[in-house]
Amino acid sequence: MRxxxxxxxxxxxxxxxxxxxxxxxxxxxxxxxxxxxxGEILIEMGxxxxxQLNWALGEQLGLxxxxxxxxxxxxxxxxxxxxxxxxRYQALxxxxxxxxxxxxxxxxxxxxxxxxxxxxxxxxxxVAIASAAxxxxxxxxxxxxxxxxxxxxYCEICPPGYQQPEALTRDTSGVAAVxxxxxxxxxxxxxxxxxxxxxxxxxxxxRVPGGLREPARFPAHLGGAIATRLxxxxxxRPEHGWQRSRMRTRLDEQELELELLFLPTRRGEAITIWxxxxxxxxxxLEQLGLxARAGKTLTRFLRDGRGLFLVSSPDxxxxxxxxxxxxxxxxREGKRVVTVERVAAFEVxxxxxxEIEDGIERATIEALARPPEVALVEDVSAGAVxxxxxxxxxxxxxxxxxLPFATPSTAWQHLLSLDLPRPLLAASLRALLTVQREEERxxxxxxxxxxxxxxxxxxxxxxWTLPTS
Numbered sequence: 001m002r003x004x005x006x007x008x009x010x011x012x013x014x015x016x017x018x019x020x021x022x023x024x025x026x027x028x029x030x031x032x033x034x035x036x037x038x039g040e041i042l043i044e045m046g047x048x049x050x051x052q053l054n055w056a057l058g059e060q061l062g063l064x065x066x067x068x069x070x071x072x073x074x075x076x077x078x079x080x081x082x083x084x085x086x087x088r089y090q091a092l093x094x095x096x097x098x099x100x101x102x103x104x105x106x107x108x109x110x111x112x113x114x115x116x117x118x119x120x121x122x123x124x125x126x127v128a129i130a131s132a133a134x135x136x137x138x139x140x141x142x143x144x145x146x147x148x149x150x151x152x153x154y155c156e157i158c159p160p161g162y163q164q165p166e167a168l169t170r171d172t173s174g175v176a177a178v179x180x181x182x183x184x185x186x187x188x189x190x191x192x193x194x195x196x197x198x199x200x201x202x203x204x205x206x207r208v209p210g211g212l213r214e215p216a217r218f219p220a221h222l223g224g225a226i227a228t229r230l231x232x233x234x235x236x237r238p239e240h241g242w243q244r245s246r247m248r249t250r251l252d253e254q255e256l257e258l259e260l261l262f263l264p265t266r267r268g269e270a271i272t273i274w275x276x277x278x279x280x281x282x283x284x285l286e287q288l289g290l291x292a293r294a295g296k297t298l299t300r301f302l303r304d305g306r307g308l309f310l311v312s313s314p315d316x317x318x319x320x321x322x323x324x325x326x327x328x329x330x331x332r333e334g335k336r337v338v339t340v341e342r343v344a345a346f347e348v349x350x351x352x353x354x355e356i357e358d359g360i361e362r363a364t365i366e367a368l369a370r371p372p373e374v375a376l377v378e379d380v381s382a383g384a385v386x387x388x389x390x391x392x393x394x395x396x397x398x399x400x401x402x403l404p405f406a407t408p409s410t411a412w413q414h415l416l417s418l419d420l421p422r423p424l425l426a427a428s429l430r431a432l433l434t435v436q437r438e439e440e441r442x443x444x445x446x447x448x449x450x451x452x453x454x455x456x457x458x459x460x461x462x463x464w465t466l467p468t469s
Contacts, residue, residue, distance in 0.1 A: 027047070030045075080121075104129065194212075201217045283442070307429070371399065
């Protein structure tokens with residue numbers, strides 16, 4: 001019977017020009033020697049694609065071939081069935097009308113799949129055919145691997161030099177590897193994950209309090225699978241050049257925001273992931289590690305309710321902590337606070353938080369044209385943005401701006417290199433706060449702008465020496 005079915009599907013494939021007669025005969029010969037299905041043998045030979053075989057099967061069996069997209073599919077219908085069953089049968093429910101459930105199958109001849117789905121749902125199943133790769137992709141969207149679900153547990157990644165857990169090396173899809181990497185990063189309080197392809201392996205590094213740590217290395221052949229799995233999670237299609245995306249998820253009972261950057265390299269795709277915990281509130285000024293006297297000075301400045309305050313840190317987490325700590329202190333006076341960021345670092349119910357991925361420089365300038373009482377600006381390193389911030393502060397607003405520099409000297413020098421009007425800068429600038437991470441704590445220093453510094457700034461042309469608190 002299998003031979004007869006093979007001939008029929010083979011004839012369709014030849015008639016439609018998908019394969020040649022010689023390729024069909026070679027497939028039938030191999031089938032006779034080792035068994036298997038003609039279509040699968042042709043795919044192994046490289047003579048046929050899975051989509052071409054599915055199209056021919058649809059014609060043979062009188063079933064529709066569905067070109068699926070995310071917009072066409074009700075993912076809630078998929079979630080009504082056990083994930084394990086859907087993945088085992090490569091099945092995806094796409095539509096339910098009354099008692100009739102339309103299910104796409106990668107293998108439409110699998111009658112057991114139809115019987116099991118009908119038994120579970122009590123519905124009458126109508127079968128359509130779809131690509132196995134597309135079904136897998138949509139199942140990944142319906143059941144994201146990065147979400148913690150009951151019964152899903154993976155081992156934490158071991159220290160360098162360990163033997164990879166069998167589950168990770170056996171899983172060629174990248175699901176287990178990605179899940180384990182994210183879970184371990186969250187538990188180690190990492191703020192960044194760096195996945196770096198090398199000649200014979202994939203190196204993984206976490207940025208944790210104290211610096212970079214290398215928790216794992218994977219075989220090079222897993223690199224593509226890991227990248228694909230992360231792209232699926234982030235909803236990013238493979239394209240040439242660098243790509244950036246972000247997503248939110250829940251992992252290890254924590255609300256997370258992940259920002260992903262995909263970079264093509266000579267040895268494969270390098271990926272950087274920034275992790276932010278959304279269930280943690282922003283720190284208070286007291287948590288930044290400021291000396292008591294400096295903390296009182298800064299609080300007094302902020303309660304004056306006006307001026308430009310700069311926060312400098314090479315660590316995105318430190319920059320966000322400093323910006324929000326200052327904004328919270330200023331907001332205690334009952335003022336309206338508006339933040340402008342690519343991605344809000346923290347969720348604060350009383351703040352108006354504006355998120356803009358593209359065109360943030362222009363949006364920031366427009367927001368500062370009519371500023372609120374308190375404005376938090378993620379990055380004022382661009383000259384036009386810094387000028388808008390200084391003008392808003394000079395008109396009476398309190399503006400808190402970020403500078404991504406490691407030392408106060410480099411922050412000051414960059415500020416002066418922007419060629420802003422010196423009198424405006426002298427009139428608006430109140431202080432610079434630097435924030436550094438030391439082990440698991442923040443360490444901060446305050447550099448107020450004194451009257452002497454303002455005079456030297458206006459008189460120029462030599463920049464001021466570093467202010468001291």
